[in-house]
Structure formats: structure tokens, C-alpha cells
Amino acid sequence: xxxxxxxxxxxxxxxxxxxxxxxxxxxxxxxxxxxxxxxxxxxxxxxxxxxxxxxxxxxxxxxxxxxxxxxxxxxxxxxxxxxxxxxxxxxxxxxxxxxxxxxxxxxxxxxxxxxxxxxxxxxxxxxxxxxxxxxxxxxxxxxxxxxxxxxxxxxxxxxxxxxxxxxxxxxxxxxxxxxxxxxxxxxxxxxxxxxxxxxxxxxxxxxxxxxxxxxxxxxxxxxxxxxxxxxxxxxxxxxxxxxxxxxxxxxxxxxxxxxxxxxxxxxxxxxxxxxxxxxxxxxxxxxxxxxxxxxxxxxxxxxxxxxxxxxxxxxxxxxxxxxxxxxxxxxxxxxxxxxxxxxxxxxxxxxxxxxxxxxxxxxxxxxxxxxxxxxxxxxxxxxxxxxxxxxxxxxxxxxxxxxxxxxxxxxxxxxxxxxxxxxxxxxxxxxxxxxxxxxxxxxxxxxxxxxxxxxxxxxxxxxxxxxxxxxxxxxxxxxxxxxxxxxxxxxxxxxxxxxxxxxxxxxxxxxxxxxxxxxxxxxxxxxxxxxxxxxxxxxxxxxxxxxxxxxxxxxxxxxxxxxxxxxxxxxxxxxxx
Amino acid sequence: xxxxxxxxxxxxxxxxxxxxxxxxxxxxxxxxxxxxxxxxxxxxxxxxxxxxxxxxxxxxxxxxxxxxxxxxxxxxxxxxxxxxxxxxxxxxxxxxxxxxxxxxxxxxxxxxxxxxxxxxxxxxxxxxxxxxxxxxxxxxxxxxxxxxxxxxxxxxxxxxxxxxxxxxxxxxxxxxxxxxxxxxxxxxxxxxxxxxxxxxxxxxxxxxxxxxxxxxxxxxxxxxxxxxxxxxxxxxxxxxxxxxxxxxxxxxxxxxxxxxxxxxxxxxxxxxxxxxx
Numbered sequence: 038x039x040x041x042x043x044x045x046x047x048x049x050x051x052x053x054x055x056x057x058x059x060x061x062x063x064x065x066x067x068x069x070x071x072x073x074x075x076x077x078x079x080x081x082x083x084x085x086x087x088x089x090x091x092x093x094x095x096x097x098x099x100x101x102x103x104x105x106x107x108x109x110x111x112x113x114x115x116x117x118x119x120x121x122x123x124x125x126x127x128x129x130x131x132x133x134x135x136x137x138x139x140x141x142x143x144x145x146x147x148x149x150x151x152x153x154x155x156x157x158x159x160x161x162x163x164x165x166x167x168x169x170x171x172x173x174x175x176x177x178x179x180x181x182x183x184x185x186x187x188x189x190x191x192x193x194x195x196x197x198x199x200x201x202x203x204x205x206x207x208x209x210x211x212x213x214x215x216x217x218x219x220x221x222x223x224x225x226x227x228x229x230x231x232x233x234x235x236x237x238x239x240x241x242x243x244x245x246x247x248x249x250x251x252x253x254x255x256x257x258x259x260x261x262x263x264x265x266x267x268x269x270x271x272x273x274x275x276x277x278x279x280x281x282x283x284x285x286x287x288x289x290x291x292x293x294x295x296x297x298x299x300x301x302x303x304x305x306x307x308x309x310x311x312x313x314x315x316x317x318x319x320x321x322x323x324x325x326x327x328x329x330x331x332x333x334x335x336x337x338x339x340x341x342x343x344x345x346x347x348x349x350x351x352x353x354x355x356x357x358x359x360x361x362x363x364x365x366x367x368x369x370x371x372x373x374x375x376x377x378x379x380x381x382x383x384x385x386x387x388x389x390x391x392x393x394x395x396x397x398x399x400x401x402x403x404x405x406x407x408x409x410x411x412x413x414x415x416x417x418x419x420x421x422x423x424x425x426x427x428x429x430x431x432x433x434x435x436x437x438x439x440x441x442x443x444x445x446x447x448x449x450x451x452x453x454x455x456x457x458x459x460x461x462x463x464x465x466x467x468x469x470x471x472x473x474x475x476x477x478x479x480x481x482x483x484x485x486x487x488x489x490x491x492x493x494x495x496x497x498x499x500x501x502x503x504x505x506x507x508x509x510x511x512x513x514x515x516x517x518x519x520x521x522x523x524x525x526x527x528x529x530x531x532x533x534x535x536x537x538x539x540x541x542x543x544x545x546x547x548x549x550x551x552x553x554x555x556x557x558x559x560x561x562x563x564x565x566x567x568x569x570x571x572x573x574x575x576x577x578x579x580x581x582x583x584x585x586x587x588x589x590x591x592x593x594x595x596x597x598x599x600x601x602x603x604x605x606x607x608x609x610x611x612x613x614x
Numbered sequence: 615x616x617x618x619x620x621x622x623x624x625x626x627x628x629x630x631x632x633x634x635x636x637x638x639x640x641x642x643x644x645x646x647x648x649x650x651x652x653x654x655x656x657x658x659x660x661x662x663x664x665x666x667x668x669x670x671x672x673x674x675x676x677x678x679x680x681x682x683x684x685x686x687x688x689x690x691x692x693x694x695x696x697x698x699x700x701x702x703x704x705x706x707x708x709x710x711x712x713x714x715x716x717x718x719x720x721x722x723x724x725x726x727x728x729x730x731x732x733x734x735x736x737x738x739x740x741x742x743x744x745x746x747x748x749x750x751x752x753x754x755x756x757x758x759x760x761x762x763x764x765x766x767x768x769x770x771x772x773x774x775x776x777x778x779x780x781x782x783x784x785x786x787x788x789x790x791x792x793x794x795x796x797x798x799x800x801x802x803x804x805x806x807x808x809x810x811x812x813x814x815x816x817x818x819x820x821x822x823x824x825x826x827x828x829x830x831x832x833x834x835x836x837x838x839x840x841x842x843x844x845x846x847x848x849x850x851x852x853x854x855x856x857x858x859x860x861x862x863x864x865x866x867x868x869x870x871x872x873x874x875x876x877x878x879x880x881x882x883x884x885x886x887x888x889x890x891x
Contacts, residue, residue: 040741047738048729051769055729133725138785141689142742143714313693 040144041152073167106255108278112195112271116202117231123206124213124224128157129318130325140315147308154204154304161199165192190289194277197296198270204303214312234267270296341378355380364463371471386479390486393421401493416504419494422486423507423515429480430518433526455609462603465538469530469599476526484519520584521571524591528563531598532556538605563598567591640667642793642824643688648697650683650848657683659848660697665793665824670815672835673828675845676879681828682722684845685795688826689719702792715743718791722798722828724778728771732762732781735770739785749788756784759810776802787814794818794825800834812838836871846879 056063122128131139131153139149169192213223238258245254258264265272273292280289324347331339357373359366376383396418406412454464491508498504505511533556540552567587575583643665650658658680665671673681686692688699690710699706701713726735736753757763760780765773770781779802786794794815800808815838819825827834835842842859844852852859852874860869863877 040738043741044727044730044738047734048727051729051731051734055769132727133723134727136691137721137723137725137782138727138738138742140691141714141717141719142739143711143744144742145711315690316692319691 038148038152041139041148045152045156105275105279106252106259109255109259109271109275112198112275112278113268115195116198116268116271117235119199119202120206120231121228123203124209124227125206126210126314126317126321127325128203128207129153129210129314129321131318131322133322133326136319136322140319146313146315150314151308154307157203158196158200162192162196165195165199168192190280190286190293191278194274194289194293194296197293197300198274201270201296201300201303204300204307208303208307208310210317211307211310211312211314214314214317238264270299338374338378355383364459364467367457367459367463368467368470371467372474375471375475386482390482393418393486394489397490397493401495405495405497412498415495416498419490419498420504420507422483422490423509426480426483426487426515426518429476429483430522433476433522433529455606460603461607462599464606465531465534465602466599469527469534469595472530473523473526477523480519480522484515487515517580517584521587521591524588524595525564525567527595528567528591528598529560531595531602532559532563535598535602535605538602538609541609563594566594641665642667642669642702643826644698644700645684645688646698646700648684648687648699649695650680650687650692651695657848658687661845661848661850662697663843663850663853665826667792667822667824668819669841670819670825670827670839672839672842673826673845674830674832674835674842674875678847679845679879680848681845682797685719685797685826685828688793689717689795690714691719716792718786718789718794720782720786720794720796720799722801724775724782724802726770726773726778726781726785729769731769732757732766732773732784735781735785736788739788743789748790753784753788756788756814759814760784760807776804776807779803780807783811783814787818790821790823791818792823794823796825796827796829798829799827800829800831832871832875842871844875844878852878 056066209223209227242251242254242258245257248254249257259272259275273296276285277289277292277296280286324343327343328340331343355376357369357376360369400415400418406415457464487509491510494508499508499510502511506514509515536552536556536559539555540548542548567590570590571583571587573583574586641664645664646662648658648661649656661680661684663671673684675681683692687694688701688706690706690713694707699713702716704712704716706713727738730738733753736756740749740753757766760783762777762780762784765777770778773781779799783796783799786796796815799811799815803811815825815827827839829835836856841853841855843850844859852862854862856871856874859871859874859878863869863874
């Protein structure tokens with residue numbers, strides 16, 4: 038135990054020393070620390086002041102009659118999630134260094150586990166205190182009155198609940214490591230029985246709500262003897278959380294004492310297990326490490342690969358035939374990888390389109406409804422492609438901001454990418470082209486659907502001028518979206534690529550923020566000229582000329598941005614990633 | 615610094631090897647019918663071997679043969695599905711801590727703690743395994759020999775991959791273990807580092823330690839080791855000195871270990887996709 042304590046304290050000391058040597062990190066840390074200290078002191082002072090005039094009157098803005106059921110539902114969700122996380126072994130996650138140095142060391146597994154649990158508990162407590170602090174600050178800001186002297190009990194009870202339930206989950210996981218039945222079937226048994234209990238509760242709720250309404254049914258469920266017995270830890274935590282309104286402090290103290298006792302028992306039971314958790318922990322640790330690293334790099338393709346490896350996502354069977362040579366091969370690789378990473382989305386969109394088509398044909402063969410609600414439904418079905426197309430053109434910039442993740446992901450593979458025999462701007466170009474192609478394909482699909490929609494749409498629906506515009510009957514705005522969209526998408530993606538290359542360190546939050554800030558700042562600069570050109574040319578000549586001019590200008594701006602990106606890419610060194 | 619003594623040549627025959635082993639040392643590691651499954655996948659299928667005091671044994675095999683799994687199971691990171699592992703008379707399952715005290719393990723991928731300095735890392739090892747009187751001298755000596763002196767007060771996060779490998783090796787050799795398990799010990803090392811590692815291995819063997827090295831570098835097996843274990847698909851396909859192995863595959867006296875290895879594991883070459891046109 039002493040050696041582990043020494044290890045953690047030394048790491049903490051070195052981490053703090055390192056923090057003081059990085060001004061940006063120090064600044065971020067100082068801001069967080071300042072907020073914490075100010076918030077904590079503010080609350081302590083207000084608790085001290087309000088403790089003098091204790092009152093049992095509940096006077097919070099949000100009445101406990103509403104807050105209570107919501108809180109119970111939230112506690113139920115948190116407890117279920119914690120139990121599941123523990124039972125599936127996902128909480129047995131260690132660093133690669135622990136796996137390499139701590140696991141082979143002659144330190145008992147019980148000690149390692151106890152130390153690991155202690156850190157987990159501290160993290161839980163810290164997180165809950167932080168959340169409570171934020172909540173308190175918000176409530177205090179809105180002028181809510183409540184019994185502040187009891188508010189410290191809620192995070193304590195919540196921490197005990199989470200620790201207790203995760204301990205139970207971990208215990209189930211350790212038992213399942215015994216490999217022989219019935220132990221190894223424990224996690225699925227727990228998952229299935231929990232689901233069945235939940236379904237039974239929901240079924241009862243649905244039946245009961247038909248008679249007395251949802252609110253009463255939920256309150257009856259919470260107060261029922263079954264729920265109070267089976268879900269005792271949740272119910273007692275819930276009661277402690279509500280003590281600020283009820284004022285029953287003595288009961289809360291008893292509840293907390295019982296929760297504490299149960300938590301200690303759960304810890305003793307957990308530590309008494311002799312199962313070797315190292316082996317499953319290695320697997321979980323490796324996955325978690327890979328996921329964390331992929332997230333830190335912003336490598337969403339890498340993240341997808343890990344998810345496929347652990348079975349969290351299905352292995353896609355999509356492929357794309359090879360095309361071209363030289364830089365085209367790079368584009369083919371991008372298309373193939375993207376198709377595999379987002380294959381499920383592509384299939385989902387195709388399925389959705391087919392479903393929409395079937396529904397639209399079915400509705401078009403039925404008489405136009407007279408009920409306003411049904412008319413609204415018909416409008417929603419036929420208006421869907423047009424609205425989706427309009428929405429797509431609005432969210433294009435945010436798509437572009439997310440589209441450069443692959444470029445960030447490749448920061449770890451610069452040795453390979455930079456060795457390819459291409460001009461420097463080819464790499465940013467292929468990266469910018471990919472989301473542009475994605476956008477164009479999606480927009481074209483929606484354009485086709487919108488035309489089918491216009492064809493199948495009942496004439497009764499198009500009586501109003503506004504709807505005729507929406508359905509592109511009066512002015513075919515969808516055509517211009519299709520014509521201008523790709524040009525704008527390319528410009529936005531080129532800008533996003535440039536930003537990601539200028540600020541390549543995705544692991545540095547400061548650089549991530551600056552990159553996003555400059556993207557938003559420069560966005561109007563790069564899209565205003567094409568829009569102006571389109572308007573001016575339209576006024577001077579025709580809409581077609583306006584669209585053509587805007588597209589041409591978009592391509593020119595994109596070429597400039599990509600040229601610049603190429604220069605930056607050329608300077609980028611693997612060590613900088 | 616004194617030059618380390620050269621390694622004795624490989625014994626020519628099985629009898630000579632047995633004579634030498636019985637003369638030279640006790641049995642440090644005994645693995646009997648070791649089986650290791652990952653879920654339903656058999657990574658190791660009933661392997662038995664032993665390593666004696668002063669013996670350097672190479673564990674060879676194609677990728678996925680089960681070399682790393684064997685090392686990890688011996689050092690207690692993995693639990694054997696079946697079979698027995700005994701180190702210095704201690705069973706690895708029943709006396710896990712006693713076994714761990716006697717084993718030094720160098721993992722395949724060096725992953726030292728980023729927020730410890732090189733020196734603190736060695737100190738951690740000394741504390742975790744129980745330091746002896748000579749720890750400080752040995753640590754200073756190892757830091758010097760593995761060219762870590764300039765970096766000894768730097769955080770591990772600032773080290774290169776090769777430096778991290780050297781630190782991991784230093785963590786293993788800073789202790790006087792009975793059994794050294796080295797998984798690809800030369801990965802990422804410069805020639806001087808490789809030479810020092812060879813010297814450390816030889817010195818440890820001369821001190822009486824048993825050494826089991828998993829490697830893909832056949833030259834290591836040929837030049838450093840007394841005996842070779844060849845694995846294929848989780849099974850031990852051959853064991854013995856170079857001459858024994860040559861005899862087994864009916865190779866001539868001039869045949870290299872590479873030819874012997876390929877002959878013994880040739881079925882590995884048959885699978886895989888057809889080459890691109």
C-alpha cells in the first residue's frame with residue numbers, strides 16, 4: 038500500500054511541477070481553481086448565514102412535487118448505469134504503465150484493487166461535488182430559498198449510492214470470472230433480470246397511468262413497498278436529496294448511516310474475492326486507452342476502428358471499387374475508409390429514403406384527409422425532403438468543422454502520408470473533397486426525393502403560396518442549392534482543413550479552441566464574396582449566371598486556401614503531431 | 615568499464631547439454647502442460663518446458679504463436695487456464711507473490727509512467743520489490759551503462775521510444791531476480807544499447823539467473839542462447855540446441871537457425887491472401 042501511495046504522490050508532485058512549466062495549462066487550471074474556490078466560499082458563507090434562521094417551509098422555485106419524481110427517475114438511471122458498468126467489468130480500467138509495472142509486481146491484487154477503488158471513489162465524490170456546486174450556484178442565482186444546512190447531505194448520499202451500486206456491479210463481474218456456470222452467466226442474468234424488472238415497472242406504470250394519470254402513478258410506484266424494498270438504496274438516497282425541502286434531517290442522517298453501512302459491507306465483500314481480475318482488466322484497459330488516445334487526437338476513424346474491434350459497432354461489409362492512380366488512389370482510400378466508418382449511416386439513409394418513398398406513394402393513393410392533424414402529417418411527409426435539404430445547407434459549416442477529424446487523425450501517421458509522392462496541396466485537397474462529395478451525394482439524394490415529393494404531393498396541399506414555395510413549385514430553389522452547395526461546401530472544408538493544419542495539436546485544448554475561433558472568424562470572409570457575386574450577377578444578368586459566378590469564385594477561394602494548406606502541410610513535421 | 619565475458623558456445627549434442635545443465639545449475643522455471651485460452655481461442659496448447667539456473671533460452675515463433683502469452687502467464691499478469699508454472703519451487707497460482715518477487719519482466723511495449731523521472735522509476739521498482747543494499751549502486755551502474763545518465767532526472771514523457779525501452783530494461787536488471795522474462799528486449803535499441811543488454815543478460819546468467827527471451831531476431835537465439843524453444847500456433851514444435859534442431863529437420867551442419875526455423879514453421883506461410891497481381 039505504501040509503495041502505491043508513494044507512486045501516486047510522486048506522480049501528483051511531478052504533474053504539478055509540469056503544470057507550472059506550461060503557461061497555457063496553468064492559466065486553465067487557475068481559472069477552474071478560482072471558480073471552485075469562489076463558488077465554494079460563496080456557498081459556505083450563505084450556508085452559515087441561513088443556518089441561523091432555520092425553517093421547515095419549502096420555498097424553492099421548483100416545487101418538490103415536480104422535482105421529486107424527476108429526481109427519482111434520474112437516480113434510477115444513474116444506479117442502473119453504474120450497476121451495468123460495474124457488472125460488465127468496464128470499471129476495471131488501468132493505465133498501460135500499471136499493466137506493465139504494477140501487475141507483475143509482488144503487490145497483492147487486493148491492495149491494487151483497494152487503491153484503484155479509492156481513486157474511483159474520490160473521482161465520483163469530486164464530480165458530484167462539482168455538479169452540486171454548479172446546481173447550488175444556479176439555484177442561488179435564481180433566488181431560490183431552501184434549507185441550505187442540509188444541502189451537503191445530498192452529494193454524500195449520492196456518492197454512497199454510486200459507490201454501493203458500482204461495488205455490487207464489480208462483485209458480479211468478479212464472480213463471473215469464475216468461468217464455471219452459474220457464475221459466468223451472472224452479468225447477462227443481471228442485465229436480463231434488470232430489464233425485466235424495468236419492463237414490468239413500465240408496464241405497471243402504463244396500466245396505472247390510464248386510471249390515475251402519470252404523475253400519481255409514478256408517485257405511487259416510488260412509495261410502494263416493493264420499490265422501497267427492492268430499490269432501497271435509491272429510495273433512501275432520494276429521501277436524503279429531498280431533505281432540503283422536507284426538513285426531516287434526522288431521518289436523512291439515519292438513511293445516510295444505513296447507506297454507509299451497506300457501502301462498507303459491499304467493499305468488504307468485494308475485497309474478499311480472490312478472483313484474478315488482471316486479465317479482463319488488461320483487455321478493458323487497452324480498449325479504453327485506445328479510445329482515449331483516438332479522442333485526444335480527434336481521430337474519429339481510429340475511434341471507429343476501436344469500436345468495431347470491441348464489438349460496440351458492427352463491422353461494415355461495404356466496399357468501394359478502386360479507381361484512378363496517383364492522387365486519385367488517395368481519394369479512393371478516403372472514400373473507402375469513410376464509407377466503412379460511416380457505412381451504417383449510409384445504409385440508414387438509404388433505408389430511410391426507401392421508407393419515405395413507400396409511405397409517400399401510399400399516402401398519394403389515399404384521399405386527402407379532412408382532419409387538420411392528418412393534414413399536418415401529410416405535409417410533414419411530403420415536406421421532409423425539402424426541409425432536410427434546407428437544413429443541410431444551413432448546417433454545412435458545422436459539418437465542415439467536423440470534417441477535418443481525419444486530418445487530425447493522420448497527424449499520427451505523418452511519416453507515411455508525407456512520404457507519398459504527391460504535391461503538398463493534394464493531401465488537404467483530398468481531405469476537403471471527401472466531405473464535399475458526401476454533402477453533394479446527400480444533397481442530390483434529397484433533391485431527387487424533393488422532386489418525387491413534388492410529383493406525388495396532393496394538389497390540395499399546395500393551395501397556399503408559402504407551401505408552393507417550400508415545395509419549389511413557384512421557384513425551383515432546390516436546383517440552386519444543388520448547383521451552389523458543392524462549391525460552398527468545398528470552400529468551407531478547405532478553410533477547416535487550413536485551420537486544422539495551422540493548429541495541429543488536437544491534444545491541446547487551447548489550440549482546439551483557437552482553431553475553432555479562427556474558423557468562425559474567417560467564415561464570413563470566405564463565403565461573402567461568392568454570395569455577393571451571386572447577387573450582383575443575378576441582378577445584372579440571370580440567376581444561372583449568378584450561380585455560375587458564385588461557384589467559380591468558390592473554387593478560386595478554395596484553391597487559394599488549399600494552396601496555403603499545402604504550404605503549411607509541407608512544414609508540418611511528425612514530431613509536431 | 616570491464617568488458618563482459620563472452621557467452622559459452624551452444625552445446626553440440628543433447629547429452630552434452632544435459633551434462634552441462636546438471637553441472638551448472640538448478641531448475642528455476644518449470645512449465646508443465648500450460649494451456650491458455652482467450653475466451654474460446656486457444657493461445658497456448660499444452661506446453662511443457664523448463665529453464666535452469668544460468669541458462670539462456672530463446673522463445674521463437676511466428677506472430678501469434680503465443681510467445682508473449684507464455685511470458686505474461688509466467689510473470690502472473692495472466693492466469694493459466696490449465697497446467698502448472700513453478701518458479702524456484704513456488705507455484706505461480708498458489709504462491710503468486712513469491713513468484714513475482716523472483717521474476718523480472720520486460721514487456722514487449724515499453725510503457726513507463728509518464729509522470730515519473732527515470733530515477734524515480736527505478737526507485738519505484740526498488741520499493742515495490744523490496745530494495746536490497748546494493749540497489750543504489752546497481753541503479754547508478756545501469757543508468758551509466760544504458761546511457762540514461764543525462765536523462766535520469768527527466769520525466770519519462772520526454773524520453774524517446776528507445777530510451778523508454780532502456781528504462782524498462784533497467785527496471786528489470788536493477789533487481790537480482792532468479793528469472794528474467796524478456797519480450798523483444800532489443801526493440802528500438804541502438805547498437806551500443808544492444809551490446810549492453812547482451813552483456814547484462816550474460817552477466818545475469820553467470821550469476822545463476824535463468825533467462826527466457828522471446829524474440830524475432832534469430833541472431834539473438836543463435837549467439838546468446840543455450841537452447842531454443844520453437845512455438846507454432848500455441849504449441850511447442852521443437853526444443854533443443856541448434857544441432858538438435860538441425861537433426862530434427864534433416865538440415866546439414868551448415869544450415870542456419872533461420873532455415874531450421876522456416877522448416878519447422880513452414881505451414882505458417884501457406885495461409886493468407888493470394889499476392890496482388
